[in-house]
Amino acid sequence: MAAGMYLEHYLDSIENLPFELQRNFNLMRDLDQRTEDLKGQIDSLAKEYTANARTLSSEQKLSILRQIQQSYSKCKEFGDDKVQLAMQTYEMVDKHIRRLDTDLARFEADLKEKQIESTDYDSTSSKGKKGDSRQKEKKTAKTRSKVKSSDEDGSPKSAQKKVKLLQPGEFNSSSSNFGNVHPSDVLDMPVDPNEPTYCLCHQVSYGEMIGCDNTDCSIEWFHFACVGLTTKPRGKWYCPRCSQDRKRK
Secondary structure, eight states: OOHHHHHHHHHHHTTTHHHHHHHHHHHHHHHHHHHHHHHHHHHHHHHHHHHSTTTSOHHHHHHHHHHHHHHHHHHHHHHHHHHHHHHHHHHHHHHHHHHHHHHHHHHHHHHHHHHHHHHHHHHHHHHHHHHHHHHHHHHHHHHHHHHHHHHHOOOHHHHHHHHHHTOGGGTOOOOOOOOOOOOOOOOOOOOOTTSOOBTTTTBOOOSOEEEOSOTTOSSOEEETGGGTOSSOOSSOOOOHHHHHHHHHO
């Protein structure tokens, strides 16, 4: 594939990338704004509670505390959604970077293969020219030998002997065989060794992930597929290991 084709295909693949990134950034900005609004409501409720704590009834106090708790839960959901968007944005950019690295490796392999084919063709052409030149020289020497033997020695046996000594087959040198040289296989680009790993599979972050609500969880984040999830569960969620530990307690 020519360099122009690689470039054209890659530019086509990233044509919509700026719009997708802008959409994700706008969504994250919107989540930030909604979180700030909720924090303002929480502050107002907290001030109302502390200012009127002595005059409020038990039901009113409980209602204000529930509103504050709901607002905090909503803020946490917005934070989780923002983390998911950030991870999706990273995956989109990383996917195109890996494709670019792969295309570059394939392009370099194509260049090496063409260079090897060109070298083999030049070597074969040079070998063929040398062989033709040798064959012509042998035919000339054979003819001269026949003429000389017929002039100096009229014996058919002697002439036959000289002709046999000058048979072209005995002077043809065997052509050397060139091995088939293939370019090295293109390897997948390794993942950044400094990138942290997560989940039970010990892989980097990708796709949708969920965090364990156990603050002491050693892994914290898990891929949906690895823990058998397809959608985000409601309420608190614990990973398989933490769930077993909680059951033992």
